[in-house]
Amino acid sequence: MDFDLSEEQRLLQDSVAKLLADKYGFEQRKAYMKAPEGWSREVWSQFAELGLLGLPFAEDEGGFGGGAVDTLLVAEQLGRAITLEPWLSTVVIGGGFLRNGASAELRSAMVPKIAAGELLLAFAQAERQSRYDLFDVATTAKKDGSGWSITGRKGYVVHGDSADALIVTARTAGGQRDQRGIGVFLVDAKDPGVQRRGYRTVDGQRAAEVEFANARAEAVLGNPEHGLPLVDQVVDETIAALAGEAVGAMQVAHDMTVDYMKTRQQFGRPIGSFQALQHRAADMLVALEQARSMSYFAAMSAEERDPLERRKAMATVKVQIGRSARFVGQQSIQLHGGIAMTMEYACGHYFKRLTVNDAMFGDADHYVRYLADIGGLVQAA
Template sequence: MNFDLNEEQRLLKDAVDRLILDQYAFDQRARYQDQADGWSRQLWAQFADLGLLGLPFSEADGGFDGGSVETMIVMEAIGRGRLLEPYLATVVLAGGLLSAAGNDAQRAELVPALIGGQLLLAFAHSEIQARYDLADVATCARQEGDSWILDGAKRFVLHGDCADKLLVSARVSGNRRDPDGIALFLVDATAEGVSRRGYLTQDRLRAADVTLSGVRVDAAALVGEAGDALAHIDQVVDAAIAALCAEAVGAMEQAYVLTVDYLKVRKQFGVAIGSFQALQHKAVDMLVMIEQARSMALYASMMVSDPDPLERRRAISAAKVQIGRSARFVSQQAVQLHGGIGVTEECQIGHYMRRLSMLEFMFGDTDHHLAQLARDGGLIAANA
């Protein structure tokens, strides 16, 4: 199997890498973080101009028909630069759901604005009692004539504080953990009955808690069929996990580069500490873990479009387990090799450790996915 990038993919990688190199130095990121949204609207417009926001959408919807490999390329660059912008929230998660479940009218209205950078979407699904169970939805929606009334609360909505519209999951039938009976609704973030509490996450990105109290939406706000949304949610969350795996690889790669550079300039006993064999071994161990993670991230990107949900879930869980283990090892070693300055605000390594720690817990931590993989019979079935 050929794992080399084709010409278009190489051009994409060069363009994104150049953007990160030019626009996302350590001090530049700090300035973006101090802006009103916690990220740069100007840089978001550059994403739109480069076509990055339209990358995964179909040509029929105005996009570029990019696949999971193109998303992986972008997310690796995002990981290297620790980008603050809502690419995962708007393009991968909410945009993915809109592409998978939205009707022609919804896509025609919303996708061009999203691709142009004028529309921000956020996926409001997680609830306080659900932990990692995607089917655990207590937010309810009841029908009144031609309208739906939504009540409930959503937690940790990525970039939900700046979104123009929320893609909200709500239960229309069944018990709280039933896989059937979940629907998706497009809700204006400023609609009556919607309240948002935005906050900084541990890695200095943004999220929000969203409360819906008697929020009325019309029938056109329903995305897909009422009660059949979980299959779409499962598939898009798997795509998001594959994207996060790629982001983690980019972050680990940059943490490794910074650490090796530090070993070359930090001196002890009159020589660079990189000349000490024990520290060279640690650096090699970091590189091995990164390459293992890269292989699994590529595997996840290949399998994310698999039509068999069980095979796809096995691959995604296996990748998440390896990514979690590699991320923890690489970030801890990077901080250790930097010594005390590794955990200061002025040193980049501590910031990479924060982001990698957050990535491990998003959409299921290492233990959760290891247990899931065991329940599914392992990555390679026992009778294979």
């Protein structure tokens, strides 16, 4: 199988890398974190100019027609800089719902605004009791004339405090854990029935707790009584992007650790000269390359039409990426020593992002249990 990138993909990768090298040094990132929104509008505008915000959308709708591999390449570069901007929530997750579940009229109205950097989206799905189960939804949606009225609470809505519109899962029928009766709705974040409490997450990003009190939905994405397959599809596509972001962060954590081992002196010699530490750095590299291979597999599997096969593929991706991220992150902290625990040094920030990345939509342990519950990757005859 040919894994070589096309000329356009190399150009995309290089363009993003150059932009982030110029605009996203570690000190610049700390300054962006202190901004009122917790990220940089200037950088966001440059993302738009580079075409990153319209990347996955069809060209006739105002996008650039990129595929899963293009998204992976961008995500990896963003992971190398552990960026704070709402690219994942708006372009990958929000864009996934629009591409797979919105009407042509809604896409034509929203995609150009997203591509221009004028519209931010966030996915309000998790609830206090739901853990990683996408079907555990207590928030309700009731028919209200020609529209829907949303009532309930959502937690950990990534970039929910700055989003212009919220994509909300809500129950139209059935019990709290029924897999049918779940709809996906588009709600104006400034609706009088929406209350948001923003906060900073452990990795420096922004998120919000959101309460809906008879908030009016502006549109329904997909089937209002059978929207879970749409949610599953978008989450699987997002896992592929998260894999790329994790690989980018792991690469920098490994590079920083090896460089530190070459310069840190102990007993009159660089600590990198000790064979035991060389073995640990080599093990980090092996874990990184295993994760990189799985990120390629994720990009190839993201567009699988069979939902069961796609979910099994993404489960294996989550398991390997999560395990590699934990190992690389822990070893980078250990090999750096005390300096890695300080807020002033970048290494710890990469480990925090890797930890949050692993937990999004289910950690490695969750997907090991999922694979065990369905009988493994290969079904017995």
